[in-house]
Amino acid sequence: MITTIAFDIYGTLIDPNEVNTSIEKFTGLKAGDFMEVWRNKQLEYSFRRGLMKDYVPFPVCTLNALEFADTYFETQLTDADKKELMEVWKKLPAYNDVKSGLKALKNGGVNIYAFSNGRKEDIKHLLEKADILDLFDGTVSVETVRSFKPDPAVYEFLAGESGSGKSHTWLVSSNPFDVIGAIKSGLKTAWLKRNPSQVFDPWGVSPDVVTDNILGLQKLIAGKTNSGVSPDNAAL
Amino acid sequence: MITTIAFDIYGTLIDPNEVNTSIEKFTGLKAGDFMEVWRNKQLEYSFRRGLMKDYVPFPVCTLNALEFADTYFETQLTDADKKELMEVWKKLPAYNDVKSGLKALKNGGVNIYAFSNGRKEDIKHLLEKADILDLFDGTVSVETVRSFKPDPAVYEFLAGESGSGKSHTWLVSSNPFDVIGAIKSGLKTAWLKRNPSQVFDPWGVSPDVVTDNILGLQKLIAGKTNSGVSPDNAAL
Incomplete structure (x- = not known):
């Protein structure tokens, strides 16, 4: 077989490192911490959605996790900023x-x-x-x-x-x-x-x-x- | 009704803060970070165990998460140390x-x-x-x-x-x-x-x-x- x-x-x-580089533009020195929270929440949300039998397409987990990180770090990203960051995942x-x-x-x-x-x-x-x-x-x-x-x-x-x-x-x-x-x-x-x-x-x-x-x-x-x-x- | x-x-x-205090004895200044990783992994493990339909009693998630944090922070806890830390959760x-x-x-x-x-x-x-x-x-x-x-x-x-x-x-x-x-x-x-x-x-x-x-x-x-x-x- x-x-x-x-x-x-x-x-x-x-290689997701380029996402990190893009985050620097919005968060400066906090980029590494921001990326870690974003990625961890993205995965946590997928685990919880799976366990809850409440499926959403993965980009929704990614966007929700970005919104969490934005609130957590008080970075006040605009909708355009979030859109730009979401786009980076598509061309790594x-x-x-x-x-x-x-x-x-x-x-x-x-x-x-x-x-x-x-x-x-x-x-x-x-x-x-x-x-x-x-x-x-x-x-x-x-x-x-x-x-x-x-x-x-x-x-x-x-x-x-x-x-x-x-x-x-x-x-x-x-x-x-x-x-x-x-x-x-x-x-x-x-x-x-x-x-x-x-x-x-x-x-x-x-x-x-x-x-x-x-x-x-x-x-x-x-x-x-x-x-x-x-x-x-x-x-x- | x-x-x-x-x-x-x-x-x-x-109040789980006393766990944090006990961790200080083993990790010093890293206590806050150690506790955060321990708690986050404890919950992540429960989400993943639930999603995987691979149930274990919750203290197993807690102990596995402690072992993860110990390796991650290179704190080299002994079995006795881990037992002491696990006991703290029982009397908060x-x-x-x-x-x-x-x-x-x-x-x-x-x-x-x-x-x-x-x-x-x-x-x-x-x-x-x-x-x-x-x-x-x-x-x-x-x-x-x-x-x-x-x-x-x-x-x-x-x-x-x-x-x-x-x-x-x-x-x-x-x-x-x-x-x-x-x-x-x-x-x-x-x-x-x-x-x-x-x-x-x-x-x-x-x-x-x-x-x-x-x-x-x-x-x-x-x-x-x-x-x-x-x-x-x-x-x-």
Whole structure:
């Protein structure tokens, strides 16, 4: 059975640092703190919306979280400011290792999927802008399930869409909550630890693979998979 | 129909500041930051466990969050240190307004419930230590439902247990996520804004009542309830 490797997007393939740079214009020195609150609330809102069975498209979580941060930091952003900040998420660059890493995996004979909390159209648009869309065999959005990661239903849906079954579907993410959700749902997992100081939640479970970039991923995954990934075929 | 007023515990009735004081012994100046990360992760873990349908007793969320904070801040707490910090949560004092506020509500002829993410036995023990247990008509724990706030199932369960029905059951909480969960489930709500700088999540919904202490709660609730609360009977 052919292996599917599904990638989370933000922080995993796409570098969100440019959002931080844009925030500086509005908040000055507080940019780092503002970004942290915005991102944490964005995720918290998705967890709570999922738990409440009160789905909204992910950009609503992002906007509500921005409004929270604006009130919290008393930055008094105008509607135009908020619109400008929301737009930044749509045109971020991929990390340096992504294009060659994905190509190597593709040459190794696996399916590559994008798997995100975002809307399908937004994901495609973002990957196209980052010039990597043509490397994917498919995109899977939680919007079909109307819930958010780490709801088991979204990982079940991914495994179904991939056609590889749970035991041959990998989730690669820089977000520990995403990795743990996939582990608990029976998928194979790789934690992409892009930030060396990031902490993996101490829940008594571990990813199959831990790495700091995509280039080394193929061999690591091949070592943990019985079929479908052949490192010898790869342009590594 | 008699009105039920269900109170959240930590931050609403019980003052968690003493946890902060105990942390200082281990972390020094970082105590405030440590406490914030510990508390935020504790809640995040409960949201994620609820969403993942992977229930664990709430103290497991609290301990895992403490372990996360310990790694994040590199505080190298021993098992004995962690045990000491976990114990502090079991014997915290009530806020100053709580005893007289609850008595006034009780004299006004409403049912008073404790409603918490904590285990039923732990809630009772905590309220007994704080010398307010005898003021409650009942305690409702999420452990029966095996999920966490703000899962609609836990508010449905509360309304069922209270015997007051949704339209006569109030949730009083200092936590906006709890208030929003109750609103979305059709309960009446009061946001106890104990911290003047706290931000209510901008989700387009509002509590029926906002107040900064329990003493004024009875009149506010009476103004929003057709029956069951009589401010004239109260010892206010």
